[in-house]
Amino acid sequence: MKNFPGSPNIPAAAWTRPIGQGWDKPYTVRYASNLDDGPWHGMPLGGFGAGCIGRSHRGDFNLWHIDGGEHWFQSMPACQFSVFEQSAQGTRAYALVKEADERGLCPPFVAPLPENPGTYHALYPRSWFAYDGGLQANLVCEQFSPIWAHNYQEPSYPVAVFVWTAHNPTDAPITLSLMLSWENMTGWFTNTLKSPDVKVRDDGSPVYEYQPRIGESEGNFNQWRIEGDAAGCVLGRRLEAPPAEGDGQWAIALLRSDIADQTSQTEVFYHTRWNPTGDGGDLWATFSKDGSLPNVCDETPAIAGERIAAAIALRVTLAPGETREMPMALAWDFPVTEFAEGVTYLRRYTDFFGATGQNAWAIARTALAQYRTWQAQIQQWQQPILDRGDLPDWFKMALFNELYALTDGATLWSAATERDPVGQFAVVECLDYRWYESLDVRLYGSFALLMLFPELDKAVLRAFARAIPAADPTLRKIGYYATQGTESPLVPRKLAGATPHDLGAPNEHPWEKTNYTSYQDCNLWKDLGADFVLQVYRDFVLTGSTDTQFLEDCWPAVVSTLAYLKTFDLDHDGIPENSGAPDQTFDDWRLQGISAYCGGLWIAALEGAIALAKSRGQHSNPNAPPPTDSPETRWQEWLTQSRAIFHPTLWNGQYYRLDSGSGSDVVMADQLCGQFYARLLGLPDVVPEDCARSALKTVYEACFLQFHGGQFGAANGLRPDGSPANPKDTHPLEVWTGINFGLAAFLWQMGLPDEALRLAEAVVCQIYSNGLQFRTPEAITAVGTFRASHYLRAMAIWGIYGVMTDFATLRSP
Structure with missing residues (x-):
């Protein structure tokens, strides 16, 4: 200009x-x-x-x-x-x-x-x-x-x-x-199909038709x-x-x-x-x-x-x-x-x-x-970040521009009520998976909302807390089985105590009718309960550990969801096992037995729940010991069991194995998400620090540097030499934008800022140089394709900035 x-x-x-x-x-x-x-x-x-x-x-x-x-x-x-x-x-x-x-x-x-x-x-x-x-x-x-x-x-x-x-x-x-x-x-933007039929498309996701009144201007x-x-x-x-x-x-x-x-x-x-x-x-x-x-x-x-x-x-x-x-x-x-x-x-x-x-x-x-x-x-608001000479312009650009999803993510923000004094809020997972605030996705993707509009993030978590005790016995088929060419069993939509995957969809009743997605049976997922507990503790501690009303609003759901998740510990060794079906955020990826991803989140969530219990005690009766039958007593027992087997079972001397049951040697990029969250929140490490560094170095080399020379970002899962376990895999061979930003935050957290910025820059370059701006997808591939545009998880780039600044924005209203 x-x-x-x-x-x-x-x-x-x-x-x-x-x-x-x-x-x-x-x-x-x-x-x-x-x-x-x-x-x-x-x-x-x-x-x-x-x-x-x-x-x-x-x-x-x-x-x-x-x-x-x-x-x-x-x-x-x-x-x-x-x-x-x-x-x-x-x-x-x-x-x-x-x-x-x-x-x-x-x-x-x-x-x-x-x-x-x-x-x-x-x-x-x-x-x-x-x-x-x-x-x-x-x-x-x-x-x-x-x-x-x-x-x-x-x-x-x-x-x-x-x-x-x-x-x-x-x-x-x-x-x-x-x-x-x-x-x-005026009058155009409302669905003429008041009760649109829900269908399952070829990728197993539920969809419905939207027919606005385009061109109908009479009157x-x-x-x-x-x-x-x-x-x-x-x-x-x-x-x-x-x-x-x-x-x-x-x-x-x-x-x-x-x-x-x-x-x-x-x-x-x-x-x-x-x-x-x-x-x-x-x-x-x-x-x-x-x-x-x-x-x-x-x-x-x-x-x-x-x-x-x-x-x-x-x-x-x-x-x-x-x-x-x-x-x-x-x-x-x-x-x-x-x-x-x-x-x-x-x-x-x-x-x-x-x-x-x-x-x-x-x-x-x-x-x-x-x-x-x-x-x-x-x-x-923007100038202090723009003035930082230690941050490259591409990072500042993407940091602000990825916030576009708060505006165009089919966003809902309702009027205030006595129960919800700033209203209720929600952003869809994406426009292809049009259900709100997918809890696994927002584990990384909600950093932006937390850092900039913390009361809205708390409103979302309160909605999940209200939904956890609810049940919906409606039976439905699971779309994943259709993609595999097999008949699906009929499963209930929502079980009491299970943490829902999402807060519903625009064609039903968001915030009240949850678990809209039917691609997998989310009642079986092994990460959602831990994701909820960690986000509750995150929002409580990073906003000053003073919002006791938020803690009390979420506390019953923390107790019930951990109890529900523990029911999947079938061998009673302390850690819920993955079932062999895709039962976590990588929902095309089968994990068997104890997994590094879900097991690490479980341990971090137990530590977070115990810390929440201590905070409740400090605000009520700080000198009273917990009763012997209290939730925190049980959590401590589970935690002791879990820690005794997690590292010995999964550590192979270089990185943490994908799981204990498949025999796979794949290096999972997000294997230590639980460790990242534990360190982020000042909780005890999930794994020894030297092991975390070794695993992170292996991820960086195998999944990023050896994946097409590091030009695309880190693929979700490759063998140690950078080769695919199966060239026909879907999720393992995709570069997930939000997971990469989360991994970059982990790298920065572990004292590797150059590596963090190199990884993040590769992903940002792919987005903004290839016509993906303001519709950032969940996944990109090495052949120039993408999946799931307008995706929530990419706002995880604010997690990088949060780690850089010790979340200073939360202290600068």
């Missing part, structure tokens, strides 16, 4: 790509049934659980997560920015979209941008379009939503701000006009509004009753004058009813001529089969050398999320703007009034 007086400060760490530049060979999806929207993804705009919109670095708005929990991806030609310029060199007008394509990004009446128009930059929650080609003026758009750490209000807002900065570098006046056009999509109308310095259009429909899902409004708004200089004059134009499916002449004829619109104020509702849109424009004349700032806002107000038919929740932002569905204009005006404060808050 060409710097100019007053130009925005775009951090050097931002992800950068020429506007509209594609990829010769972007990564493609591994399984045809998985989601692959292509590489045109940009930083999402919108608040947590409020719905979000994606705008690609081509300039088009193309990702629409307006319906809570649902995904729709399509470029909308009517929704875009356009620019008119008149200078000594003549007049020109462009739609600020790089190119048309077969999907109709640009209507035929709109001139797309010329070659090399500028550069796109992204550092969540901010991104920039810097236009320095095709125009005489320098033009930069900074777009963002009000998201910063330790804030439980503004990050819920359904709003995007676009701050345009224009500079005249010539010695003659330049007239610029910026237009924002938007289609009235929609647009209004022109002016209040104070704000002017714009409200796009809605008349309501006869309290709003249902899909009911509400959109609003587009601008400031009529530069708030830094109230004497400055600007000209505002509008059109409240133009045809987004026609030839566009009702907008483009005047805009391309002089940057104006015809100022049509028509509130006639759309008839059946008709679609309508609105547009606003701001025209200014820049003197030679002048720089002007011109903010615009896009807001939406769809307060109700419906899951199964009749199961509805209000969104968190309604706590601040009400639940009438008539507040889009108020939200937009708030944005225009507060955007500079929001910019300052975001910068204040």
